[in-house]
Amino acid sequence: MLRLASARASLRLNGLGAFQGTATCPSFLKRASLSTRGQYFAPVEVKDGVAIIRIDGPGKMNTIDDNFRQEIDALWTDKVANDASVKAAVIISAKPDNFIAGADIKFIDSVEDFASLKDVCLKGHATFQKIRKANKPLVAAIHGPALGGGLEVALYCDYRIVTSSPKTVLGLPEVKLGLLPGFGGTQNLHPIVGLQAALDMTLTGKNIRPDKAKKMGLADVVVDPAALETVAVETARALAEGSLKGKRKGKGLLQKVLEDTSMGRSIVYGQTEKMVAKNTGGHYPAPTAILDTIKYGFTHSKPQALEYEATRFAELAATSVSAALRGIFTGTTALKQSKYGKPANPVETVAVVGAGLMGAGIAQVTAEKGYRVLLKDKDLAGVSRGEKYISDNLKGKMKKKRMTKYAYDTTTSRVVGLTDESANWGKQFGKADMVIEAVFEDLSLKHKVIQQLEEHLPPHAVFASNTSAIPIARIAEASQRPENVIGMHYFSPVPQMPLLEIIPHKGTSKEAAAAAFEVGKKQGKTVIFVKDVPGFYVNRCLGPYLVETGALMEGALVASLGIGCLAWLLSPRLKI
Ligand SMILES: C/C=C/C(=O)SCCNC(=O)CCNC(=O)[C@H](O)C(C)(C)COP(=O)(O)OP(=O)(O)OC[C@H]1O[C@@H](n2cnc3c(N)ncnc32)[C@H](O)[C@@H]1OP(=O)(O)O
Secondary structure (H helix, E strand, O other): OHHHHHHHHHHHHOOOOOOOOOOOOHHHHHHHHHOOOOOOEOOOEEEOOEEEEEEOOOOOOOOEOHHHHHHHHHHHHHHHHOOOOOOEEEEEEOOOOOOEOOEOHHHHHHOOOOOHHHHHHHHHHHHHHHHHHOOOOEEEEEOOOEEOHHHHHHHOOOEEEEEOOOOOOEEOHHHHHOOOOOOOHHHHOHHHHOHHHHHHHHHHOOOEOHHHHHHHOOOOEEEOHHHHHHHHHHHHHHHHHOOOOOOOOOOOHHHHHHHHOHHHHHHHHHHHHHHHHHHHOOOOHHHHHHHHHHHHHHHOOHHHHHHHHHHHHHHHHOOHHHHHHHHHHHHHHHOOOOOOOOOOOOOOEEEEEOOOHHHHHHHHHHHHOOOEEEEEEOOHHHHHHHHHHHHHHHHHHHHOOOOOHHHHHHHHHOEEEEEOOOOOHHHHHOOOOEEEEOOOOOHHHHHHHHHHHHOOOOOOOEEEEOOOOOOHHHHHOOOOOHHHEEEEEEOOOOOOOOEEEEEEOOOOOHHHHHHHHHHHHHOOOEEEEOOOOOOOOHHHHHHHHHHHHHHHHHOOOOHHHHHHHHHHHHOOOOOO
16 A cells, blocks of 8 residues: 555656556556656656657567556646646657557457457547647657557657668558557558558558658658757757648649549559458458458548547457467567577678579678678689679669668678689688588588588588588588588578578587577578478478379379469479
8 A cells, every 4th residue: 555655656756647547557656666757758858848758668679558558648748738838749769779669469469358459549549639639749759660559659740750770660560460550540641641552551561661751751851860859859849839830742633533532532442452352362351451440431530430440459359360460470579589699709701602593692681681791603604693693683672762872882792702713712711600501402512512611611610501401410421510510491582581490400509500590580581490300391391282282283183273282382482
């Protein structure tokens, strides 16, 4: 009793006196009573009439739940709405590299009665409606991911300033979790970016980078990270003074016809329904619910639409599809942690041997992440083919504006092409911390390569084989340092395929496994550790499909079905 009372007193001292939810969140109270700040926000600072609200949640990533909502509600009332000297506010993250990664997925998982999520969403809407009605401009200053509910907070703001950092991404990925943007996203996004762009973002869940965000009107300004807070405070002040007005991106004639007339919208809806049906095969309820909810908003009042959104969100959260997709998020995130710790010798130079499709792809993803890459093939023709593959892929990225010319130049300059004829290749390999071999699937060739390279490699260098079939222990037999030998099995085309199987053999050291994990993770791969058994993981799973397809073809039961299966197996999604 005493502890609760002192916690309440402490909350008042912190300027959070309006908070009433004491019975529901003891952890919040405990933390607030111990410090001069809340659980999700640092103490508000006021600079020349602009309140700076710094989000600083408990984990390394800011996420939101109902406690976050209660805290900002109270904080806004005390520090912004009720303080006449405060004319505007900025919401910014106190974390170095993220704004808000969305609603707390662990919180959604932990809910026992999913119907209660409707109320959580409705309270969120009420808080942000209140913030909007205060007539004090709110500017979102975004650095790092602003995803899901995080972007939805920003959509409630009058102005969105984003940093030019590659870490900054905006998106509504709820669909990938079998959910919909339940924090106002289905209603607040399309007035800003237009209906078609909003459908694209909500139905694909894709990430939007800063330049694209500016172009489509999602962000108002892109700034250097160092200038973010200053620009945001100046902007908030200018909005309050009226010297700056928030502007919506204009629409061309066709866009107006398609989005601002009911006939145009029915064309857009029709196309979208067809696309959703084709891509989901009717197995995923979220895209249909998203489309329904956006449509609903065009024929109902805003409060009705938000209520509908909250209802559909709670319904989706209760589905087994959403539970499974959330499980995939949790599993994939768990895979980002190394069970082998950090390697004692950090990897800086990676040598790739064999510049065919696999080798060149591995070299590309490695150079793109800042490693120095030695790309070796037996002759000039081979290595040139590999370099051209990399250059063509990166030029494609530049064309799609996913890479700058500067990044292209620095990435390609990190790749050093070498052949057996290169006078200094041995010296160069003397600096390699890791070799990934992608030569033909021939054990004697791999043995030759390992023996030849070990004459030059430093003792700590890890030797990784990209074999898809040969046991790693057999490859290690030719090595003087078998503890450094490991499998790193990529899938083709390497730049597109996310999976990487890492296969330690029985004698592989923890150090080699740690280095392989670190490189794979930095390359952006989803890394799984697999036993050194025939087929490793993926090919072992694929085997029965191949056998059954073969049996169908052989018996000429359903030839077209067999051909269909083969096409499926050989498609880029599954190609190995
Ligand atoms: C109505 C609204 C609904 C919604 O908003 S649903 C949620 C929508 N948001 C998302 O789907 C984003 C999910 N998160 C991510 O995709 C990634 O994360 C990021 C791109 C944001 C960052 O990736 P990286 O830098 O590789 O970090 P990391 O290892 O994935 O995450 C670091 C820690 O942050 C936790 N985390 C990230 N996002 C959430 C989240 N939305 N809810 C709960 N936890 C989250 C992870 O689990 C992990 O935690 P640990 O360090 O303990 O392993």
